[in-house]
Amino acid sequence: MTRVLTAAAVLLLVAVFAMGVYLQVLRRNERQRAQSVPDTRPISAPVVGPPSRVTLYLAYDDPGVVRAQDVTVALPEDPALRGREILHVLLGEYVKRPSSHELPAGADVTDVYLVNGNMAVVDMTPAFADGHRSGILVETLTVASLVKTLTANLPGVTKVKILVDGKERETLAGHADLEGFYDVVALEPLLEQLQ
Amino acid sequence: MVILLLMVFLAGAQSPQRARETAPAPEEKQLSVYGPRVSYFLPVSERNGQDYVALLEALEPFGNVSAGVDGQKWKLHFGKLEAEFRRKASAGKVAGKKFELPAPFLLEGDRGLVPLRALPAILGRMLGTKTDYHEAARRLFLGGAGTHFTTDPRENEVILNFTAPVNPLISTEPGKLKMTFTRDPVVAGSYVLRLENPLVSSVTFAESNGRGELTLLGRLPLLAQFAPGGKTIDIVAAPRQAQSFPPSTPPSPPAGAPPEAAPATVETPPVTVPAPPTLQSLTAKPPFVVMLDAGHGGDDPGALLSETLEEKAVTLAFARRLRNELQTRGVSVVMARDADVTVPVEQRAAMADAERVAIFVSLHAAAEGRGVRVYSAMINSATPTPGGFVPWETAQAGQVLTSRALADLVKVELARHEIPTAELPAPLQPLNNVAAAAIAVEILPSGNDVGSVNAGVYQQRVAAAVAEGIAVGRPRVEAQR
Numbered sequence: 001m002t003r004v005l006t007a008a009a010v011l012l013l014v015a016v017f018a019m020g021v022y023l024q025v026l027r028r029n030e031r032q033r034a035q036s037v038p039d040t041r042p043i044s045a046p047v048v049g050p051p052s053r054v055t056l057y058l059a060y061d062d063p064g065v066v067r068a069q070d071v072t073v074a075l076p077e078d079p080a081l082r083g084r085e086i087l088h089v090l091l092g093e094y095v096k097r098p099s100s101h102e103l104p105a106g107a108d109v110t111d112v113y114l115v116n117g118n119m120a121v122v123d124m125t126p127a128f129a130d131g132h133r134s135g136i137l138v139e140t141l142t143v144a145s146l147v148k149t150l151t152a153n154l155p156g157v158t159k160v161k162i163l164v165d166g167k168e169r170e171t172l173a174g175h176a177d178l179e180g181f182y183d184v185v186a187l188e189p190l191l192e193q194l195q
Numbered sequence: 196m197v198i199l200l201l202m203v204f205l206a207g208a209q210s211p212q213r214a215r216e217t218a219p220a221p222e223e224k225q226l227s228v229y230g231p232r233v234s235y236f237l238p239v240s241e242r243n244g245q246d247y248v249a250l251l252e253a254l255e256p257f258g259n260v261s262a263g264v265d266g267q268k269w270k271l272h273f274g275k276l277e278a279e280f281r282r283k284a285s286a287g288k289v290a291g292k293k294f295e296l297p298a299p300f301l302l303e304g305d306r307g308l309v310p311l312r313a314l315p316a317i318l319g320r321m322l323g324t325k326t327d328y329h330e331a332a333r334r335l336f337l338g339g340a341g342t343h344f345t346t347d348p349r350e351n352e353v354i355l356n357f358t359a360p361v362n363p364l365i366s367t368e369p370g371k372l373k374m375t376f377t378r379d380p381v382v383a384g385s386y387v388l389r390l391e392n393p394l395v396s397s398v399t400f401a402e403s404n405g406r407g408e409l410t411l412l413g414r415l416p417l418l419a420q421f422a423p424g425g426k427t428i429d430i431v432a433a434p435r436q437a438q439s440f441p442p443s444t445p446p447s448p449p450a451g452a453p454p455e456a457a458p459a460t461v462e463t464p465p466v467t468v469p470a471p472p473t474l475q476s477l478t479a480k481p482p483f484v485v486m487l488d489a490g491h492g493g494d495d496p497g498a499l500l501s502e503t504l505e506e507k508a509v510t511l512a513f514a515r516r517l518r519n520e521l522q523t524r525g526v527s528v529v530m531a532r533d534a535d536v537t538v539p540v541e542q543r544a545a546m547a548d549a550e551r552v553a554i555f556v557s558l559h560a561a562a563e564g565r566g567v568r569v570y571s572a573m574i575n576s577a578t579p580t581p582g583g584f585v586p587w588e589t590a591q592a593g594q595v596l597t598s599r600a601l602a603d604l605v606k607v608e609l610a611r612h613e614i615p616t617a618e619l620p621a622p623l624q625p626l627n628n629v630a631a632a633a634i635a636v637e638i639l640p641s642g643n644d645v646g647s648v649n650a651g652v653y654q655q656r657v658a659a660a661v662a663e664g665i666a667v668g669r670p671r672v673e674a675q676r
Binding site (some may be wrong): 024061064133134135136137140143170171173174175176177179180182183185186187189190193194 | 542
């Protein structure tokens with residue numbers, strides 16, 4: 001009888017251990033699956049328009065520079081929608097893998113609002129900031145790339161304000177200021193250094 | 196005799212900055228190592244109730260040294276010599292011979308930690324030199340290093356003669372003048388000298404936490420004068436007109452009030468509560484103080500530099516080293532944080548503005564890149580409006596040109612110390628809100644190993660270069676205030 005009980009206890013322990021291992025495997029697989037599947041949910045209705053030539057200012061982590069690159073994309077007439085589409089294309093370069101300046105999956109622009117013709121308010125997805133790498137240079141590269149790309153392609157816009165999920169945020173990921181407005185004139189000395 | 200160092204007074208009240216500087220959390224443990232040609236600090240870590248130090252960092256100042264992990268073994272190469280230890284083992288090999296440790300060897304990542312008590316013997320064997328370890332004070336003297344001094348009391352002065360040039364930090368408390376020797380291997384055993392002197396009643400030397408401290412108890416306000424060459428310090432009575440330091444003017448008595456009695460004796464220290472600010476004191480040029488802002492802290496860990504290394508820990512350790520380096524250059528320092536506590540970013544700028552500091556240095560760390568990056572605010576410059584209000588969002592605008600000039604000087608000093616460096620503007624919080632010269636220093640690894648960003652010797656080298664840049668830039672900053 002004692003032998004039977006001992007065997008049953010051992011079997012139960014083995015079963016518990018095996019289930020624990022199996023659970024870990026399931027969790028790991030699920031984690032890998034979540035990471036490998038890009039977030040392809042549309043965040044806004046697609047826009048249509050004639051092909052236009054725009055300049056993207058792409059950030060490169062190594063060696064820490066921002067470089068201009070011309071691309072042709074279909075853009076609507078409305079300036080705010082154009083701004084959103086241009087940033088959408090720019091961020092698309094960063095969420096793909098490999099990328100010169102990786103941003104987390106789901107990093108995208110939700111909306112661009114133009115105020116008084118010279119100010120753009122950009123609303124970003126939560127993933128843009130929540131999953132952003134932390135560091136002065138890496139955050140600065142993101143901000144410089146966004147602001148320069150937007151102001152270079154929307155004539156008259158000289159100031160940019162970045163919101164995250166419709167709200168003001170203190171910093172992007174602990175360093176870059178998101179409370180103030182970005183002035184294109186103040187940005188120029190930085191871009192010269194980042195050439 | 197030429198006066199080379201700041202005057203300090205027994206009668207002067209402590210400035211609010213200094214009072215706050217001494218208040219926070221317990222001091223970080225450190226070991227000072229003094230050799231014939233090099234002196235340096237090592238951070239001491241406590242593990243399982245024992246003090247430990249990183250062996251690689253202890254040997255780095257003496258030449259090419261490398262270390263690597265091989266399974267459970269950690270091997271260190273120093274020239275032709277080797278040391279080998281096993282994780283959690285209390286015995287290993289040093290220079291080909293068996294070596295017993297008083298506590299187990301620890302391996303954290305690829306950093307090998309040895310018990311502090313074993314370090315003197317290990318260094319002695321690896322360097323082939325005799326060692327003298329002052330265990331209670333954590334001061335290690337190699338190869339007979341040591342600076343001695345004599346006290347020569349005279350009628351109107353007390354002369355301290357040292358056997359080598361010294362550069363102590365001078366500080367004061369009511370009734371005391373204190374000289375703190377951090378880099379100088381000053382030794383005197385347990386030294387207490389009572390004097391029948393009209394100026395100084397006693398001279399005491401003591402050691403603690405890697406430093407030597409010489410304390411003079413005074414009967415009058417004292418002034419320390421350095422002779423050329425740095426081997427002689429002359430202690431004299433401070434001139435009376437200079438006793439108003441810090442520069443604040445006491446409020447005038449109300450009409451009809453009896454005039455204040457003159458101080459009865461000079462031995463009675465004045466009240467240490469600072470006088471309320473007056474218009475005159477607010478418009479007077481405040482003392483030159485540097486605020487060190489160790490980035491992040493508390494709930495905000497900053498960037499995760501490796502699996503176990505958070506940015507907040509690196510910035511705090513670096514800030515403490517930079518504070519020492521600045522103080523040895525005669526610069527007063529106030530810390531935005533001196534412990535692992537949460538301090539909102541805006542509060543750091545508000546503290547700097549309220550204290551009217553001369554320079555604000557924000558300290559950060561990153562894992563990508565090599566060397567050091569120096570940043571200034573990304574803001575358009577504007578002409579300061581003397582006496583006018585300064586908008587919070589653009590408080591830096593009137594100072595940004597000075598900040599950039601300072602960043603340039605720090606960059607030059609880093610390059611002179613052969614540390615790879617870059618300088619650029621950045622939209623870093625809270626630089627725009629600081630109404631003083633403001634820069635950020637981001638320390639990066641020295642090589643491929645991310646952990647090197649937290650290595651004591653490397654941080655010390657960077658801190659020395661940054662402090663030198665600030666010292667060189669001081670006249671320019673002073674001229675703009």
